[in-house]
Amino acid sequence: MVIQSLILTLEIAIIATLINIPLAFISSIIVTRTEIKSLKFIVDVFISLPLVLPPVVLGYFLLIIFSPAGYLGQILTNLGVEVVFTKFAAILACSLVSFPLMARAIIIAFDSVDKDLEKIARSLGSNKLKMFFTITLRESFFGVCGGILLGFARALGEFGATIIFAGNIEGVSRTIPLAIFQSIQTGDDKNLTLLISCSVVLGIISVIINNILISKSNRKYK
């Protein structure tokens, strides 16, 4: 049970992180680089919203949208796609909850890149895409990695939205936090200790790597 939950947790967190990376990049670029203030404001609100709402509420929203009676769920059901109480549901829940943390950290990383550097890169012949990859991303690399890791760590610990939207199904959506919940409910102390240990170790590793990345990110400007 512990190994299965650990593998499932890593699998779900990795996929959720991979889904979030391009979205976080796009939204961070819009927030930090666009001159259209209204667009910037709307994207900023959408990034922040999952951060301030309880995960249970987010799970409930997902349930309303993706349930067979929901707006999107109806279409998907007609196409023969079931989302609710599946592994995909757990991935979506983890994505939604971890997205703002990743996006916020990447926004900070992009903001830390001096706009004058980008200006100089353009004057040296780089178009916006080349400038983004050779300057913006390169100069904010460690901060961006830290943001991705932060999102990944949050996805590892996701509970509220997952249990509402994906249920607590062994082998499908029972990640470590849900397995801990299950062990507490059933009084399975042996597995509980192991699961909590796994959770703590994963958390410590994530925090250490994140701190190393942040210190590397800060060091080069000193």
Next chain:
Amino acid sequence: MKSMNIQLNKKYNDFILNCDFSINKKITGIFGPSGSGKSTILNCISGFTKPESGHISIKNKILYDSNNEIYLNPEKRNIGYVTQKSNLFPSMNVLDNIKYGYQDNCEIEVNDIINTMNVQDLLTRFPNELSGGQAQKISISRALASNPDILLMDEPLSELDTQSKLMILNYLKKINKRYKIPIIYVSHDISEMIALCDDVYMIEEGNIKTKITSSELSFQSNINTDFQNIYLLEGNDSKELLINGIKIKVNEIVKKTQVIMMLSSSTIMISNEKLIFDVADNTLTGVLTKIKNSESIIRLFCDVGFEIVLDISKDYFDKLNLKLNDRIYVIFKSINVNISLS
């Protein structure tokens, strides 16, 4: 031959920039107080600010033309841009910084730039391991390596110490001469303008008022200037220097570098016989080469080995009974000779 034509209008709330000027292959200065629109002109030329209307072209290449709706993006303008801060890319070493805008078909070789700018020893260093002057040298090298049609310099010396300023000014003259790249140099420091530029556009409240040569600027500002080499012995801690027979008092020791000596024309005395003053410790012998009259002041041009300009009252001029080619004595205090650029 005109190398670049600039005609632009730009509004910022109450501020209106309205200028029309052209530059040649030399070093052209834009001189004016802070907020007069100097940097905005450079931003319009480089494409980071879009004017409301106007026309900007360089070597027959149109960068911006409001009538024909032409607006080239900054990366297509082929312009080298050097700002107040060196803005080197922090995660790249010096060589990677220099090569950033370099393309294989560039006329100027990177190695040639490295040698010209004398930065061979810095190539493996990172920007945080460079002094302000070194970083600005790399910034100029990087702009040069992109083989620009023109170099725009937005107060590149404003954050540097005197010695670094002098070093960079010498390099700028060198690269303009060697690579024949026109330079537009923006500053509110008159001594930089006099030391570096051939022509200077005076800008005030968004309008180009006049175009003058740097020697005219020097004349208008009553500053005598001259490039001189100072060679001091290492370890010499004297605060009084002797350059070409002129005593100069300095606050800091400048070693083995070129400096610009500046002396206000109003601080110089003239005599037709040798006088000895305790405080005026510089007396140079020369010949009166030119006399210029104005209502109350007579401006005299004297050859004392180099040209020195001074102003005296009409009464005093009459009293001395001076004529062209008369032998004269120019007297001034060493403390009035300024070799600082700032």
